[in-house]
Amino acid sequence: MLTSNGYSINKTLERYQRDNFTPQDNVAEHETQNWFQEISKLKAKYESLQQTQRHLLGEDLGPLNVKELQNLEKQLEQALAQARRRKTQLMLEQMDDLRRKERQLGDLNKKLKSQLEEEGLNLKAIQALWTSTSDAAGTSSFHVHHSQRIPLDCEPEPVLQIGYQYAQAEGSSVTKSGTGETNFIQGWVL
Structure with missing residues (x-):
């Protein structure tokens, strides 16, 4: 078709x-x-x-032509300004954080100071009690002066050896033991 x-x-x-x-x-x-x-x-x-x-x-x-260079300069200045704003913002945030920490440390310092003063009052009360007890007993050899401060880092006192060191006399028949012990009783009996 x-x-x-x-x-x-x-x-x-x-x-x-x-x-x-x-x-x-x-x-x-x-x-x-x-x-x-x-x-x-x-x-x-x-x-x-x-x-x-x-x-x-x-x-x-x-x-680049002059107009393109000017446009580029403008972009760089805007980027620099934005970077400075961001850095300033970060520094302000850090300063706020440091101020907050400073306030917290100041509050903690006040709290610790009040605790220390309270402990000092408790120590004075204990010293007064000790003094009154020792005066009542008639022994003043353990008297603690209120002006004395108790040092926090005490050094140990030297060790005091109490006892009789036996020295054998030339004509004595008592012998000292060879084990290095003191003959306290033997020397006392003689």
Whole structure:
């Protein structure tokens, strides 16, 4: 069959079926084209960002005109101002934190000072009790003076050896034991 323009109906139907009934191929091809365009855009943006980074680092400035250089200078000044603001903000936050810690330490110091004063009053009360007890007993050899301070880091006193060191007389028949012990009783009995 022929149509008015010379095409057969079969060819028209084939073309119609091919265009309308194979949408998967068209969708896949269309999607591939979209991805290709997206990749091209991202690649161009990446290269532009690299170029801008080089400009900000002071590289490849030769091809830039005066207006572009002024724009670059403005961007650098804005970035520097932002960095200074952020650093100032961090320093103010640190100062606030240090002030808070200072107040906490001051409060702790006051608390410890009051505890120390309370302990000092308790110590004075104990010393007064000890003094009154020793005066009542008639022994003043253990008297603690109120002006004396009790040292916190006392060093040990030297050891005092009490006992009789036996020295054998020349004509004595009592012998000293050879084990190194003192003959306290033997010397006392003699």
